[in-house]
Amino acid sequence: MSTPDASPEHGGHEHIHRFLILGKEKLFFYHLSLYNPDLGHHYQAVFSFQIQGDDLKEMYLKDLKENEDKRVYYSLRCPHHFELPELQDGKDFRVFLERVVVQDDGSRKFEQMTPTEAPVLVKCRPEDVLSFRDLADRPLPYPERLTYLAFGAGKEVHFAHQLAERPNWDEVITVTTKQSIDDATLKKVPPVVIDSINDPKGVIKESLLKKGQQYQGKISTGNQTVDFIVGRQGWWNHTSLNTA
Template identity: 45%
Template sequence: MSIHPLPDTVSATADRHGHRFLLIGRRNVFSYHLGLYHVPIHAFQMITRFGLPDGLRETYLTDLAAHEDQQVYYSLFTEGHWPLQDIVDGSRTSLPVELERVTVDAQGNRTFTPLLPVTDATCRKEDVVHYRPLEADAGYPDYVTALSFGQGDEVHLAHRLAGAPNWDEVITTVDPRGFQPGDLAPAATVTVPTVKDPHGAAPKSPLTTGTGYEGKIGDRTVTFTAGRQGWWNHTSLNTA
């Protein structure tokens, strides 16, 4: 991501340029690309898995456990304006990454704090779960839609980004029922027919933590309770 000072962002890496991937999950750690509608190199929604060094994984999990009930996220920052397609087509098999804790204050300002020095992560094209360009002029769905990913009973939902402006969110579900392995890789679209899509940059999640929902994958029903939020952005996502 191009890291420029934004009203909602404070960063120790403000003068650097690169991609950010949010870390999602515990038993199986996935990486979710921080997309931007109006910056072409970052105008992609992508979910993948990286091969993470043991020390980085352990630091992430330990810090996550210490901040479980706070609005704290975790990202990998990797420097450089290289195309994400390099991962998808297999021409890039590793990248230097820096683990960051992302904290949010009462006004919504985000601070990216490095937790570990740069180390190498591996990447494989077969580990890409979802990859598609963002289209700012795409229409909105009638109801909230999400991309399901994860493994086993650890199921995550990323808001499926349609038109702009919009909101970007990843949650981990509690007690997911009805999800099949083929729903998680590649990521299937889950529609929540009881929750209207806000058709814009929602100021807060339409899915309430602790609330149970029924979703549809095609004609099949799945159920879940909305759990911990692993990412949220309704501001810089939409900044031109």
């Protein structure tokens, strides 16, 4: 089952929330942000929701296995809008699973995978809100060096580009670390600074971190140095993030 792309670059903004899905063993969820404060999506946030039943996770993992080497992302789409800060107090809501296909021209096609008549229940407890920042009320200046946010559990570690000033780009990658990062540190979603790469201080059209290459980052919490190899890209946006 599929639905038409509803992103701003395809003919208008749809007033709902989307959360990127990351991981295989333990799932994490990353809110898809837009800088424009009038649209209600101006938040960079990481969650560990509780999803009712196993069907959605099984469908996601099966489809991910078939598309592992393609520019295909996965998200939860909420059919009804709510104000995102409500999640900080705990909230139940319903979602559809989507496959997000990046087409040859760089545009994204959102394909609904779960049936419209059976949205899946998601529970968000206050402790499931791992990181939450209002891009409008708590803006960050461009950093001097490339900076990401680290989250995950066990050997599954994900880096999300820290959204600073506008314009910018939004990216999430999964990495393999040479040194283990304990779960307590990852739960804090600390910044990781890559001293070898200057921040471009603006929008770019492709990642500065190349798949299969190794880099070194410094985790702000505990000042730990970690070597990591870039794996699968789980999200990229340098268009509607800035212009919607």
